[in-house]
Amino acid sequence: MRILVVEDDRDAADAMARGLSEAGHVCVCAADGEAGLTEARGGGFDVLIVDRMLPRLDGVELVQTLRREGDATPTLFLSALGEIHDRVAGLKAGGDDYLVKPYAFAELIARVEALSRRRETGSVQTLLRVGDLEMDLIGRTVHRQGRAIDLQPREFQLLEYMMRHAGHSVTRTMLLEKVWAYHFDPQTNVIDVHVSRLRAKIDKGFDRPMLQTVRGAGYRLDA
Amino acid sequence: MRLPRLLRTTPFRLTLLFLALFAASAGAFLGYIYVVTAGEATRRTDREIAEETRALSAVYRSAGRGGLVRELAARTAGDRPFVYLLSDPRGERLAGSIGRSPVGAAGEGDIWIDFSILQRDTGGAVPHPARGLQARLAGGEALFVGADVSEDDAYVLKIVGALWGAGALVVVLGLIGGVLVSRNVSRSVAGLSGVVVAVRNGDLAARAPVRGSGDEFDELAEGLNDMLERLERSMQGHQHAGDAIAHDLRSPLTRMRAQLEAAYLDVAAGRGDPAQALSQAIEDADGVLRTFGAVLSIARLQAAGAAPDPELFDPAALAADVAELYAPLCEDKGVAFDAELAQDIAVRGDREFLAQALANILDNAVKYTPAGGAIRLRVRRRSSGEVEFSVTDTGPGVPEPDRERVVERFVRLENSRNAPGAGLGLSLVAAIAQAHGGRLELDEGPGRVGAHGPGLRVAVVLPRGV
Numbered sequence: 001m002r003i004l005v006v007e008d009d010r011d012a013a014d015a016m017a018r019g020l021s022e023a024g025h026v027c028v029c030a031a032d033g034e035a036g037l038t039e040a041r042g043g044g045f046d047v048l049i050v051d052r053m054l055p056r057l058d059g060v061e062l063v064q065t066l067r068r069e070g071d072a073t074p075t076l077f078l079s080a081l082g083e084i085h086d087r088v089a090g091l092k093a094g095g096d097d098y099l100v101k102p103y104a105f106a107e108l109i110a111r112v113e114a115l116s117r118r119r120e121t122g123s124v125q126t127l128l129r130v131g132d133l134e135m136d137l138i139g140r141t142v143h144r145q146g147r148a149i150d151l152q153p154r155e156f157q158l159l160e161y162m163m164r165h166a167g168h169s170v171t172r173t174m175l176l177e178k179v180w181a182y183h184f185d186p187q188t189n190v191i192d193v194h195v196s197r198l199r200a201k202i203d204k205g206f207d208r209p210m211l212q213t214v215r216g217a218g219y220r221l222d223a
Numbered sequence: 224m225r226l227p228r229l230l231r232t233t234p235f236r237l238t239l240l241f242l243a244l245f246a247a248s249a250g251a252f253l254g255y256i257y258v259v260t261a262g263e264a265t266r267r268t269d270r271e272i273a274e275e276t277r278a279l280s281a282v283y284r285s286a287g288r289g290g291l292v293r294e295l296a297a298r299t300a301g302d303r304p305f306v307y308l309l310s311d312p313r314g315e316r317l318a319g320s321i322g323r324s325p326v327g328a329a330g331e332g333d334i335w336i337d338f339s340i341l342q343r344d345t346g347g348a349v350p351h352p353a354r355g356l357q358a359r360l361a362g363g364e365a366l367f368v369g370a371d372v373s374e375d376d377a378y379v380l381k382i383v384g385a386l387w388g389a390g391a392l393v394v395v396l397g398l399i400g401g402v403l404v405s406r407n408v409s410r411s412v413a414g415l416s417g418v419v420v421a422v423r424n425g426d427l428a429a430r431a432p433v434r435g436s437g438d439e440f441d442e443l444a445e446g447l448n449d450m451l452e453r454l455e456r457s458m459q460g461h462q463h464a465g466d467a468i469a470h471d472l473r474s475p476l477t478r479m480r481a482q483l484e485a486a487y488l489d490v491a492a493g494r495g496d497p498a499q500a501l502s503q504a505i506e507d508a509d510g511v512l513r514t515f516g517a518v519l520s521i522a523r524l525q526a527a528g529a530a531p532d533p534e535l536f537d538p539a540a541l542a543a544d545v546a547e548l549y550a551p552l553c554e555d556k557g558v559a560f561d562a563e564l565a566q567d568i569a570v571r572g573d574r575e576f577l578a579q580a581l582a583n584i585l586d587n588a589v590k591y592t593p594a595g596g597a598i599r600l601r602v603r604r605r606s607s608g609e610v611e612f613s614v615t616d617t618g619p620g621v622p623e624p625d626r627e628r629v630v631e632r633f634v635r636l637e638n639s640r641n642a643p644g645a646g647l648g649l650s651l652v653a654a655i656a657q658a659h660g661g662r663l664e665l666d667e668g669p670g671r672v673g674a675h676g677p678g679l680r681v682a683v684v685l686p687r688g689v
Contacts, residue, residue, distance in 0.1 A: 085532060102512055154547060184579040187586045193551040
């Protein structure tokens with residue numbers, strides 16, 4: 001993927017670029033809002049990572065400008081402002097996701113990859129399929145190898161999210177935000193418990209486990 | 224040049240203003256009294272003179288000039304308070320008690336005049352003020368009738384004197400009253416401004432005196448004291464937060480630094496695997512950041528003093544969501560969990576913050592409740608109308624004397640030192656409750672049952688919603 005990083009903190013931008021490159025992505029960095037806008041207008045990026053507070057042109061304005069010009073490139077806001085209304089303001093301006101600084105690297109990469117997936121699966125789907133696992137979004141049923149799997153509503157949502165991001169890591173924070181819509185950080189491993197229950201339902205009794213734990217990052221559903 | 228302090232005070236200036244207004248109106252009133260009383264005396268004299276003149280004219284008409292001359296002689300000899308003069312048309316004196324008319328021989332019709340007559344007092348002849356009327360009779364003779372008005376004038380003078388005295392009394396009493404009121408008000412204001420000066424100089428503990436009279440100054444003083452109370456608490460909170468941050472962040476940061484240094488030395492010496500030390504350092508950094516985030520949230524909530532994003536919502540639905548998040552965790556730990564959620568209650572507040580508060584309380588409950596215990600989540604409306612979210616567990620509980628302390632930032636009880644968590648959970652919950660105008664309550668749980676208990680009951684009580 002080609003990723004544009006607009007971040008005025010040179011060290012942070014370098015570290016990000018290195019990490020993203022190691023994860024197999026191509027990174028272009030811009031150190032202020034105007035430079036970022038120029039680069040973004042050049043096009044060809046799969047994801048934009050934009051710091052909210054930038055010199056010369058504010059991150060929110062940058063994204064607003066792009067959206068007005070019809071550029072819908074998925075955008076992840078980075079910000080030291082973590083309050084709910086900051087996040088809402090960022091998403092309202094046209095951001096697709098919002099990550100509060102400081103963040104774990106695995107979190108950043110997982111979110112960037114989730115954003116790029118989002119564009120590919122933009123059309124309305126009624127059936128999700130990952131390997132031999134099938135989810136009918138209308139009938140609200142799940143089958144693996146033709147065998148019906150009974151899921152609680154929340155487990156269903158959890159699995160849907162994992163299936164939509166199959167092959168990519170999703171972090172605990174992402175699950176808490178996207179499946180439960182909570183933006184705080186529980187002290188205990190609540191998410192792990194839910195995931196392991198889901199895992200017991202979809203993997204138990206099958207020859208090959210699909211739901212993987214990714215050390216230091218979170219989980220990944222493999223085909 | 225600066226005026227003396229008393230003269231500069233607002234009440235004194237107001238007093239002067241009112242005094243001026245009062246003096247003006249009193250002056251008008253006294254002036255009216257003067258006009259009415261003094262005027263009345265003059266008019267009465269005039270009436271008497273006119274009456275006498277009419278009577279004498281009647282004598283002239285009936286008895287002729289000779290009759291009038293006789294009558295005048297009789298009246299002059301009598302005890303009448305008048306002086307008379309009858310002159311013929313050429314101005315020659317015919318009869319009367321004075322030699323010459325003050326009006327003179329000329330003049331037609333009735334002529335009024337103020338003049339003076341000599342009266343023989345003890346000290347000799349003294350001119351007295353007098354008033355007279357000269358009338359022209361049918362035969363061309365001039366009849367002059369005058370009266371001594373010195374007694375009237377003395378009466379008027381007395382009135383004027385009394386009025387001046389009254390005016391002076393008004394001014395003096397007004398000034399004295401003004402000074403007393405000013406001093407009283409000034410003292411009250413001085414008390415308040417003394418507090419303001421003290422606070423400006425950094426003494427937040429200063430409080431304005433409340434005299435207990437319940438007047439505006441007391442109200443102002445109470446308002447000021449209330450404001451200072453909050454300010455002081457907020458400042459103490461910030462100070463405490465600063466101390467606590469320094470204290471709680473310094474130790475993990477120090478540990479982190481030591482680990483990084485050790486890892487660096489290992490790598491520099493080409494021995495050992497730094498991965499272990501680095502991953503520990505990252506974990507410590509995460510802990511520091513979590514603590515920092517919680518402190519920031521608390522500080523912001525306390526600074527804002529209000530729920531940032533209030534909306535109306537169903538607390539049962541919110542609690543059910545959080546319960547659903549924690550139920551599997553309890554089950555895995557072997558702790559019974561149930562939720563008792565009253566329906567049809569509405570709460571106004573920040574959904575996310577309240578969910579976080581519940582999650583924090585449940586985090587603690589799960590953390591401290593041993594296997595075999597139980598946790599109950601409850602939402603209900605109290606008879607007072609307040610909405611209560613409560614979590615009761617069968618863990619070790621918090622001894623009564625420690626309950627207030629565990630809500631303070633960073634406090635964890637000694638025996639729980641090894642449990643994870645920064646000890647900020649309940650402080651954050653308390654800050655969230657306060658931002659919603661509510662409070663956090665800690666009570667004993669269900670009591671001791673076997674090896675369990677007495678447990679803890681943590682309740683977030685929010686004010687009656689809509």
